[in-house]
Amino acid sequence: MKVTVLSGGVGGARFTRGLLSLLGERAHVTVVANTGDDLWLHGVRVCPDLDTLMYTLGGAVHEEQGWGRRDETRRTSDDLAAYGLGWEWFTLGDLDLATHLARTELLRTGLPLSQVTARLAERWAPRVTLLPMTDDEVETHVVTADGQEIHFEEWWVRHRATLPAARFVQTNLATAAPAPGVLAALTEADVVVVPPSNPVVSVGTILAIPGVRDALRTSSAPVVGVSPVIGGAPVRGMADACLTAIGVETSAVAVARHYGRRPDGVLDAWLVDERDADAADALRSEGWIAGAAPTLMTDVPTTARIAADALALVGALP
């Protein structure tokens, strides 16, 4: 059985860990990761979502934090701050920096990000095929209400998403292509899962890569999503600020409608939290496959159960 997941960082990584726990050897999982948060920082290439996936699935993640390495230190970045060049708000942990340096070295040899990612993942053995959404440098920028354009990470990490955002733009989008394997992972899967990642700047960015949305719309695989919104608030992070910026209400039902139902949209089924049972009812009345269940990913067994509930919605539970 082939399962493909479209993932951002922490939420998608934790969901995929639960999925792997559920499926064990019974399935091969491919994760298509958002790389819109990637940035060149001090000359090195940082890929936040790929790293979070690699560390989480490879057992090296800082568990409480949800991203970065366990037992991380900040010797280099503390010293770097003394040069006063800015971007001190972006944490470059000493261990994480090793990954950035290794990635940059490999990129500088001319390898595309997808091959670099495969090479880095050898160390962490994440038990999935980990694919960047694209080998091109597509970066999400935020156009603020006062017309400034800043990198998404600056808006997200430095300003904690408090600067009013007018819209999100992706650089190089027109000429970008899905990384090798991405379209096949969508069209040849037995089921595609959209985990509770940020629907705007994580999954939304993956879907914006030319060809991806159409591949998902027309894939013969069922597509099931898990709501990242519970009781009118994002489970984690500041997805509400992203939804507000694009005019979508922060509710389980609004996010489902934003993704849309196939063939016009990209989903067949939507799993909401038990607290949002009325959202499932409303969606079902519109023709969706929808379910309500506990969806807080508090630990791996709980998350495995959430993954089971999602797969069961589309009859894809092995």
Added chain:
Amino acid sequence: MKVTVLSGGVGGARFTRGLLSLLGERAHVTVVANTGDDLWLHGVRVCPDLDTLMYTLGGAVHEEQGWGRRDETRRTSDDLAAYGLGWEWFTLGDLDLATHLARTELLRTGLPLSQVTARLAERWAPRVTLLPMTDDEVETHVVTADGQEIHFEEWWVRHRATLPAARFVQTNLATAAPAPGVLAALTEADVVVVPPSNPVVSVGTILAIPGVRDALRTSSAPVVGVSPVIGGAPVRGMADACLTAIGVETSAVAVARHYGRRPDGVLDAWLVDERDADAADALRSEGWIAGAAPTLMTDVPTTARIAADALALVGALP
């Protein structure tokens, strides 16, 4: 009084520290640094000699080691080794890495190395004007006896200069230009000093930059050198391997003759160690200004005395 020093790493940095201790506020010192050892490593620009100068003159150097930062750690590089990409033999200290990252960030904004160096030096206040020999990427490579061409640092650090070297080549030399300020520092100085740096791959590389040798040959300033060879062996490092590669004997007198006396060569005067008094005699008989004195740079006061002896040879002691 204006003093210009042509420097490699440890030897030149220690000599300059003594010179500053000697001169205090009575002189302005400009250091033209070899950048032939520079390299791109894991995407960041490493400038070994500039860093050694900056740390030594800024009071941050690892004193026993002679290069790198005091209280250095290797958290990042130890972790990087787990990716197995090679170059593990090149130490990237966590604190030193901050300098490389800051430099790379500034270079990526389009600033030339000379301006980047000035910006980085603001933090360390090295009490000199610190100039790279060139803003161009001129790198010293070693052609080994079996015809391989490797970066100087690979030969020097990884192979400890034990691979037989056929010759040294500098990349991009033909199109390289001295950095802004370098030629003026040579022609407008009151005295130019060649410290006990490696005459082949440090000072020799600086002299190879188009225009530098001629500026030194024709400068109205006296030029005095201090022998890096004492009693037939280099004071530090493996300069003998470099001298052997270019067919120069490892002796105080041979190094002087290799530099040559102006106007054909670049020196007027040569200070040798007291153990090499016969070398001074031999050079004097050939028309050189030469002196013999203790030249082991054991501490700052001793080094200040060596600097005084060197300046005195050409009547430049203030």
